[in-house]
Structures are given as structure tokens and as C-alpha cells.
Amino acid sequence: MPVPKRKRSRARRDSRFANKGIKVLTMATCGNCKSASLPHAVCKTCGHYKGVKVLLTKTERGMKRDEIRKAKELKKKGAQA
Ligand SMILES: [Zn+2]
Numbered sequence: 001m002p003v004p005k006r007k008r009s010r011a012r013r014d015s016r017f018a019n020k021g022i023k024v025l026t027m028a029t030c031g032n033c034k035s036a037s038l039p040h041a042v043c044k045t046c047g048h049y050k051g052v053k054v055l056l057t058k059t060e061r062g063m064k065r066d067e068i069r070k071a072k073e074l075k076k077k078g079a080q081a
Contacts (some may be wrong), residue, residue, distance in 0.1 A: 011053060025038070029049055030043040030045065031048070032046050032048040033048070043056065047060070
């Protein structure tokens, strides 16, 4: 009966199980922007859930931040003059 020549190291043995916990994600398509998103979750691309806008996207937050910054600058200029 064939027998392994050497003992397998812990690293070699454990590397076999390294990807055991990884699962393939099931993806759904967003009804609004048609991009891939997780099912039963808000679309991260457009912020829609079941056809309703519920979240601001990263770019929208950036735009809002810019608006606030501009308003603050205007206020400062108004206070100085
Ligand atoms: Zn979307």
C-alpha cells in the first residue's frame, strides 16, 4: 500500500481549507440602473430599493458636500464685507 514519503506541513494541510468558507454571491440586477447588486438590499450604485430612492450615493454625497462648502464660503465672504 502506497504511503506518503513525508508528513504534510501544517501550512500545506491548512492551505487546502483556506477557501472552504468562500461562497459565490448570488447577485440580482437593480430595477433602476440594471447594475448588479445583492438581493434584498439597497443598490449601491444608484441608492434605489424596490424602485424608491432611499440612499445617497457616494457622488451625490460629494456634490452635497461641495454645495455646503460653497454656502459656507459665501457666508464667510458676506461676514467679511
Ligand atoms: Zn441601481
